[in-house]
Amino acid sequence: MSPSSTVAPVVCLGCGCGCDDLSISVSGGRIVDLAPPCPLARAWFGDGTVPAAILRASQPATLDAALADAADVLAAARGRVLVVLAPDISTQAQQAALTLADVLLAAVDTATSEPAAAGLLAAQRRGRAAATLGEIRNRADVLLFWGVDPTPRYPRYVSRYAIEPVGTHVPAGRAGRTVISVAIGADRGPAEADVTITLAPDDEVAALSVMRAAAMGNTLGELPAALAPVAEAATRLVNARYAVVVHDAEPGNEPRRDPYRAEGLIALAQALNGPTRAALSSLRAGGNRSGAEAVLTWQTGYPMAVTYRYGAPRYTPASRGIGWAVAGGAAAILVVGAAASLGSTLTDVAGRTPVVVVGPRATEAPFPARVAIDTGVAGIHEGGTAYRMDDVPLPLRPPLPGQRSAAETVSALLTAVRARGTRP
C-alpha cells in the first residue's frame, strides 16, 4: 500500500466553475478525501478509479488490435464520419481529435447543450459583454440572478466568484453587494437575495426587454403588473458601479424557455454598458466543454457544429452532428471523451452504425461500441489544459496519473488511420 499524499492545487472539472484550489488526498491509488468539501467535486473525483479496459466487439482486445480495427472502420467511412468531442478530456486530446476529424472529413459535434448553443449563436449576432469570473468577484456590486440559483449545480460560484467574496473594488464583500433574484417558473434564484422577483416563463423575454429599454434610457408606457418589479430592478442595475447578470446557459428546471432568452440576456448586458459597466456571466457545465468550443474555434473558426466533409470547415448549427448521425447520415462515429454524457442519444444509432469510443469509461458506454478504449479522465489522471466556463484556460494537475492518455490514444489512432491512406 502506497503512502498517502496530498496533491494541490488541483482543478475540478465537475462544473464550469473550474475551481483550481482543491486539495486531493490520495492513498493506495485512490482518492480518499478532498477539500474544500464541494459535493460536485466529490462526485466528479469519486475515488478516482476508472476502468482500464479495451474492448473490440465487446471482447477484450489489445490496444494495437483495437486501434487497427477502429482505424479500418473510420478510414472506410471517410467523409461520413461523426466525431463527438465528449466531455472530460483535455484540450490537447481535443486538438488531436480534431486533427483526426479533419483527416477523416468528418462532422464534429460537441457536448454543447441546446440552450448553450443558442447563446453562442446569439453572441455571434451581437457580440457580448462578459468578464472573467474574478472580475465578478472583484467588482460586482449589483448581481442579477436570472432564473438560477447557482448552488445546486455550480456549488462554489457564490462563495468563490459572485456573492460572498471580498474583492478589490468590493472590500465589504457580501455587504457591499446587492443581489437580485429573478425566479422564472421552476427556475428559482438564490435564497440569499436582497430582492426577489417572480416571473412567468412567458414574460421573461418581455422582462429582459423592459430592462434593456431602461438601460437605454427609453421611456415606456404603463407596464403590466407582472413587469413592474423588473423595471425597478433595472434601476438598480443602471445605478450599479459594476452590474453582473448571471444565468444558466445549460438546461434548467423550467421546460418552457423562450428561445430568445439567451439573446435577451446578452442584449441587456451590452445595453447596461451605456449608463454603467456590466457583464453577463453564463454558467456552463464542466468537463472542459468550453475547451472543446475554444479549440474548434481556433482550428476552424466555428465554436460547434462543424463539418470537414467539404474539404474545409463548414458551419452547420442548424443540423448538429449527432442529429445527423441519428437520422442515419453517419457511417461511423468516433466519440472522444466520456461517452456516458451522451446517454441514450447514440443507443439506436450504435445498433446500425459502428461507434468507436476513446475516453474515460469507454468500455462502460451506454450503447454498444465496436471499439472502446478506456482512458483516464482529464484533471484526475491526465494533465494538459482545460477551460473554465469563462474561457480561462487552467493547467490540469492530475492527482492519479498513470492511466492511458486520451490525447496519446487519439494520436495513435490518427497514425493508424493515416497509415491506411487518407487521400481519395
Next chain:
Amino acid sequence: MSAPDRLRIAGGTVYDPANGVDGEIRDVCIEGGRIVERLPADAPTLDAKGMVVMPGGVDIHAHFASSSCNHARRLAPDEHAADPAPAPALSEGEGPPRSGTGGTVPSTFTTGYRYAGLGYTTAFDAAVAPLTARHSHSELDDTPCVDGGIFVLMGNDEYLLRQIEAGERDRARDYAAWLLQATGAYAIKIVNPGGVEAWKTGQRNVSGLDDPIGGRSVTPRAILETLADAANALRLPHPVHIHCNNLGVAGNYATTLASMEALAGRRAHFTHIQFHSYGGGGGQPWSSAASRIIEYVNAHPEVSTDVGQVMFGPAMTITADAPVEYLLHKSSGRRWTNIDVELETGCGIVPLTYKDKAAVSALQWAIGLELFLLSTDPWRVVLSTDHPNGGSFLAYPALIELLMDRSVRDERLKQVNPKLLAGSALADGLAREYTLGEIAIITRAGPARLLGLTHKGHLGPGADADVTIYSRDPDIAKMFSTPRYVVKSGAVIVEEGQLRRAPAGRRLHVAPGYDQTVLRDLRRHFDRYSTVAFDNYPVRDVPGEPVAIA
C-alpha cells in the same frame, strides 16, 4: 524527400540590409538550419538567378494567437464561410495538412500557412492577457511555419498599479520579470496605460498622461515610466511595446507626443502610430498630424515604431483597449464583444470596414502612408497593419506596392474621399518611393533588430536560415504576395509558390532574472483576489529555451 540539410541559394539578387547588402548577386548558403559562410561545391543548389532574395519576413505586431482573437473568430462565422481554406497539398511525410477558414481572423493552421505563403517566417502576437497566455501558447502550437511568441499585457494590472501607488518600482520590475516568465512572453505590452482599468471602474477612460486612474494616485505617465524602466533594466531584447492613450481620438497626436517625451532618452517602441497621429478635436475636424509625430521619431533614435497602416476593406478591431471598442460599437452600430479580464486588462472586439469613400478611413490611410514616406530611418519605422485591426496581414503586398510605386499611390489617392485630407503631406504629393532594400528593412531587418532577434532578419553567418525568394514581377503586389520559394530553418517550405512543408515554429520567449522575494507578496495578492491559484498561474511547458538576454 526530406528537407536538405544543406542548401545553396545560388545567383539571386540579395537584399540583406543588416549586413549592408543591397541588391548584390551572391549565393546564400544554408547548413543545419543556419546561414553559413560557404558550402562544398556539391551541396544541393536552388537556382535563384534573376530572383530577389531576402530574409524571411518578421511581423513585429499582429493579433493572431490569443484568447481575444478566438473571441473575434467566433464573432465572424460569415467571414469564415466566405473564405474556406482547404488543406494544402504538403509533401509526403509531413504531418497531416489541415484545413481551416480565413477572413480577417483566420483559423490557426491557416494563419501559419498564409504567413508562410507570404514569405513571413516570424510573427508576434502583440497583446495577450497574462491570464490567457496558456491559451495563446496552445494556439501557437497549432500555428505552423512561423517562429514567434507573445507580448504580455501590463499597465492596467492591479498588482502593478498597487506597486506604483506604493512607490515600489523595483518590485514592479521584479513582478514584470516574473510575469514575462510565467506567461512565456517575449516582451511587455502596454495598452492604453491606466485607461482600461479606468474603463472597468466606470471612469470609462483616461484622457491624458496625468489623469488619476480609478481614484488612485497612479497616472498613465507613471505606468509608462515604470514599465519602460523595467524593460530596460531587465535588458529585454525588445523594449516596452506601447499602445498609447487616446487611440483613435481626434487630436490624439498631442498625447502621443507627450508619451514619447515622457520616455525621452529611454528605449521604447510605440506601436501602430497611425492610430495615434490625429489632429483636430475640440470642435475641429479630424486632420493629419503625421508630420508632427514622425518629426519627433526621426529626431529621437531611442524611439522605434511600427505604423499600423489602414488598408481599405474589412477589418476586425481586436484590442485590450476596451473603452475604444465600446465607442466604436456605438458609432458604427456593429456587433461588440467586451471581456473584462480580472485584475489585468480588458478585451474589446468590433468588426469594421474601412471604406475609401469614408472621410475618416481615407484620412487614416493617408496618415499611415505619410508616416512611412516621411520617415528618415526605416529601421525605426517598420511595417504593420496591426493585423487585423487596420487590415489583414494579407494586405502587406498591396501596402508594399503603395510604398514602392508613386503612380499606384497617386491613382489610389484620387479614389479616396478627400474631405479631411487638407494639410496631409500625401495630398501635397510625396514623391518618395521605397527601394527593395528599404522594403527589406521595414519588413524583416528592421523588425528583427527592434525585437532584438539577432538570428532573425538577416542572412549573415549564424542567422536562422529563414529566406524568402521572390520572382521579379512588375506587379509589385503580386511579387510580394506569391514568393517563389520560402525557406524556414533551412527547409524549403514553399516551392514554386506552393506550400509543401509546415514545420512547427519555434517559440520565442524570455526569462529575465529577478529578485524572488516578490513571489511571497504576489502569492498573497493572488490568494486574496485571483480566481486562479498562484501555483496554477504560470505556463510551465512553454516549448524551447528562452532567448538569451545579452
Next chain:
Amino acid sequence: MSGLLARLTSPLAAPADFSAVLAGGWTGSPAAELATRPVEIAGAGTVPLGDLCSVSGEPDGTIRFEGDFRRAVRLGAGLSEGMVVVDGTAGDEVGLGMAGGAIEVRGDAGARTGAAAIEARRGMTGGELVVHGSVGDGAGALMRRGLLAAGGAVGHHAGAGMLAGTIVAFGPLGPSAGLWSKRGSLVALGAVTIPSTYRYACTYQPIHLRLLFTRLRERYRLPVEERHVSGRYRRYSGDLADLGKGEILEWTAE
C-alpha cells in the same frame, strides 16, 4: 401559368431540405437541369430533385410546386429571382434568407417562414413571400428588407430583430411580435397583443398601406377588404428595447 412545374411523384417520407434547389440563379435553367439540383433528405443523404419530383415545362421565370410539401424545409431559401408558387402547404423555413423574387404559398407555411438561417445575422433581404394560409412561429426573423404577408394567422415572435421590411398578418398576430425590431413594420389586421416595449403613438391612416394592399390584392389575390384599405390604424413605436424606429400598425374599427 406556364413555366416550370415540379410535381411530387411520391410523398416525402422524411424531412427534405430544398435549400439548394432555387438559391442563386434558376430562372434560366431548363427543367432537366433543375431536376439535377440536390435535395438533402434527413438520414438518407442527397438526392437530385428529379428523384422526388417530375420537373417539366419551359423556363419563363416561374415555377410551381405541386403535391404535399409539408415535409419540405427551406423551400425557396436564398431565392433571388423568379416567381415560385407552392400549390399547397409548405414546411418550415420557406424562403429562409431570401433576397429577391417572390414566393406564393397557397396553403399554410411552417415555422421560421422568411426568417434568417440560425447562424445568420440577416434574414430576408428582399423579395415578397406571400402565404395564403397561416404561418408558424419565428416568421421574418431578422428581416432586412422585403415583404412577408399571411392571409391567416402568424405565430409568435414574428419579425424578431427586424432591421426593416414589412410583415402583414390578415389573421391574428402571435405574442412577442416585433421583438427587438430596429425598423420595419408589422401590420396587424387581426388581433395582436402589443408588447410592453412598444408605445402607442396615434391613430391614423398610413398612406403606404394603400400601396401595399393594392399590390397584395392585385398580384396575390389576398383577401384585402375596403375596411383595411381605407381604415385607421393604431401606431405603436418600438421596439424601445432596441432602436425603436419600428412600428406595429394595428387596424382598428374606431
Next chain:
Amino acid sequence: MNLRGAFIEDTFAEAFTMRVARIIITARSPRWAREAALKLTGFATSVIGCKVEAGIERVLAESETPDARPGISILLLTMSKDDMAKRLIERIGQTVLTCPTTACYDGLPEAPDRVGVGSALRFFGDGFQASKVIGGERFWRIPVMEGEFLVQEKFGMVKGVGGGNFLILARSADAALASAEAAADAMAGQPGIILPFPGGVVRSGSKVGSRRIKSMIASTNDAFCPTLRAVADSALPESVNSVLEIVINGIDANAITRAMRLGIDAACREGVVSISAGNYGGKLGPHHFHLRRIMAESAA
C-alpha cells in the same frame, strides 16, 4: 391648304429635346390634389425665366392612382437631368409636402433614368423618416403634423420635347383669343402633353436674342407683332391684327403631333386668317412639326 377658311401655312414648329418627368399627386379629395398641383405648376412657363416648364397633364380617377385616391398627373420639363432633380425636390418639397393629405408618386416607372427626390426630401424628417419598399420601389414616409407625407424615392425621366407650337393669326384680338381658347380646351387632358403657359396660351412670342442688348436670350418676336407692321420686317398678312401662340410640351413627338392636330383643328374657326408656327429655320431644334403634314394625316 385651308381648314374652315383658315390658311395652314407650309411651315413647321421647331422644338427641342428636354427632360420630362411625370409626377402623380394624390390626396384625400380631388380638391387637395388640385391645390397641390396648381401650386406645383405655378410660375413654370418657360425655362428661360422659371428654370422649369410644368403643367397639369390630366386628372386621374381613383382607379388610376397608385394609392387608389383621387389624383392629378403633372409633367415637368427641364433642360438637364441635374436641373430636373433640383426642380422636383424644391417644388415637391414646397408645394406637395406642405399640402394636406397629399402623397406624391413617380409617373414614369418604366423610365430607366431616375433621380432621387424622396431620398432628398426625407431629411425633412430629421431622422424620424422611414422608408418602405413596395413592389420594388422605395417610398419615404416623412412625419408631418397632419400625419405622414409619402413620397417616392426616385422619379423617372425621359427625353421629351419642349416648344411644340402653333400660331393663330386672326383678324381681331377677340377672334384670336376665342380661337386660342378653343384650341387649349381641345388639347386639355390629352395624355403626354402639357401647355405650360397661362391657359395654354402665349401672347409674347419671342425671337432668339435681342437687336439691342447682347446679353438677352430672347426678345419680342417683332415680325409677328401687329403694332410693328409698319416699322419692322413683318411676317403678318395685312388682315391680321392679333396673334396668339399655343406652346405644347410633350413626353414625345407623337404626343405633340396628336395634340397639335386637335388644337389646330379647333383653332380654325371664324376670324382666323391662318395658322403658322415658330421656327428658327430648322437649325436649332431637332424636332420639326410640319403643320400641313399633321393636318393632312388628320384628314386621311
